[in-house]
Amino acid sequence: MFTENIISKFTSVVSQFPERNAFCINETHYSYGDFWKLIGQIRSQICAQNLTQTKLGLVVNDDLHTYASIMAVWMEGMAYVPLHPKHPIERNLEIVDQANIETILDSNTDSAYSSTMVIKTAESNNFSVSDKVNQISDDSLAYILFTSGSTGKPKGVQISYKNIASFAEAFMKTGIQLDETDRCLQCFDLTFDVSVQSFLIPLIHGACVYTVPHDQIKYSYVFGLLDDHELTMAIFAPSMIRLLQPYFEEIDLKKLKYCILTAEASPVDLVKEWSECIPNSRIFNFYGPTEATIYCVYYEIKDINNMKEANGMLAIGEPFYGINALILDEELKPVKKGQKGEMYVSGNQVTAGYWENPEKNKESFAQLEYEGEKQTFYKTGDLCLEDNDGCILYYGRLDNQVKIQGYRIELGEIEFHAREIIGGKNAVSFIYNGAQNNSEIALCLEVSEFNEKEIIAALSEKLPNYMIPSKIFNLENFPLNTSDKVDKKAIKELFKKF
Amino acid sequence: MDKNNITDKLTSVFRTVFENEDLTLTDEMTANDVDNWDSLTHMILVTEIEKDFEVKFKLKDLNKMKNVGNLIEVLISKLN
DSSP: OHIIIIIIHHHHHHHHOTTSEEEEETTEEEEHHHHHHHHHHHHHHHHTTOOSOSEEEEEOOSSHHHHHHHHHHHHTTOEEEEEOTTSOHHHHHHHHHHTTOOOEEEOOSSOSSOTTTEEEGGGGGGSOOOOOOOOOOTTSEEEEEEEOOTTSSOEEEEEEHHHHHHHHHHHGGGTOOOOTTOEEEEOSOTTSTHHHHHHHHHHTTTOEEEEOOTTSOHHHHHHHHHHHTTOSEEEEOHHHHHHHGGGGGGOOOTTOOEEEEOSSOOBHHHHHHHHTTSTTOEEEEEEOOGGGSSOOEEEEESOTTSOOEETTEEOOBEEOTTEEEEEEOTTSOBOOTTOEEEEEEEETTSOSOBTTOHHHHHHHEEEEEETTEEEEEEEEEEEEEEOTTSOEEEEEEGGGEEEETTEEEEHHHHHHHHHHHTTTOOEEEEEEEOTTSOEEEEEEEOSSOOOHHHHHHHHHTTSOGGGSOSEEEEOSSOOBOTTSSBOHHHHHHHHTTO | OOHHHHHHHHHHHHHHHTTOTTOOOOTTOOGGGSTTOSHHHHHHHHHHHHHHHTOOOOHHHHHHOSSHHHHHHHHHHHHO
16 A cells, blocks of 8 residues: 555656655755655665664654655665654653664764664765665554653654555545645654655655754744745644734735644634635645544635634544544443544554553553444544534543533633633643642733733633633743644643742 | 944843853854744744844744844844
């Protein structure tokens, strides 16, 4: 499946369009011919090592060597484990250790890792170009991404070739059509799986991928790429669009055809304003945990004045082709349409499990009967509802649903009303341990100043007493994590200082 | 305001925003060279520069600021 859906498409692009640009990295363009040659050299370099392992660490710099390394690893039927050069070395070494990595591909000439482990891809030009096409086993691993684990140790999500090939097939059925004339944004860290969609889908269509250098400020650089290079497809986290919001009046991106919002919930008011900056673009909201390979549920906005939403957050819509999505109660029984429950997903995109982590696997997956057969479902931890049209609405993380004084409340609802009160700016609500060691609600507003009495009065008009926060504080700007999402953990930490 | 005056004034804004009294600006300096210089602190930095220099940046101006040298050039063109 991977050989046909990905490798064959890519090699045919290379032979059809060797002169066309595959990448624009730090204002330099690289053709498919250049890219192919480098991939072939890195393949020879890897093969020369006679490795027994099929997993390689990869230092993910923003350069052609790094992208060529990914394709080289895949064309050899191996897997990569991304190591971010800006993440603490201790964390990266913990990943190297957990994944039993013995070899690391690094384009830096001055590698942070032990020289006995490192293949310096910058020296690949001493190698011949390998261009044979191997048949790749779909069950082999393609990458392992480590995400933060609640125990403090990162946990590895293993994604197979079958997972990626199934994703690519389903992605192209959402109505997005690309060809060799397209120019696509890749603004995500390679340690985050949306990056794989952002470079791989363009590459199998002969389009050009525009990346963001690590030393640049992302939101202004991204705007520069969109504007100067007239990009036609862009994938963003809504938090990044929020950073551009003060400048919306200046933004007019007529060439943009596809805008994908992902990585976190999309506020409808922000999306509506943003849509005026991209008058000719179709807008999609893509949902998906890393465990189900990039995205698995999506919603396309057909009418900007009539978006489906829940608590001010855009709907996530319908499952991808090949994905089964169930909304279940605590006893794993399907809830009725119109009722909330936890979403479970199954299908060829779902991971075989966390890397060497049987406990976590037991916790996060369930064998459920579906259409007469047993299937492995991933427990998303997300609170969702399917409406009468079959459209899935997103109500936030399940652990955002808490009991206060015996009442079940959703923090998303408090955040929704708070955002309305502060004119569409962002708000985050969470639970903290109060003086009597009871659960109380805190609310953080992304504003420079606020009047607590007024906020409480306005919230009291919308919410019952037990949902009114007992502590309200503000941050001029919310911290973001490396995936461009609002960093709730960091906000909770800052709260302790208030 | 000449380049030296701008650099002096800018240095004090950088030192306040990044809470580092030893910070010395160079033309080639980028976000990679300063701890905590990311999208968020950049927004704060921009707001503080706008306040102190009494200028208003457009998004196109921000996009030109690939390093501190570019930032100073943008400021010179705004102020003169």
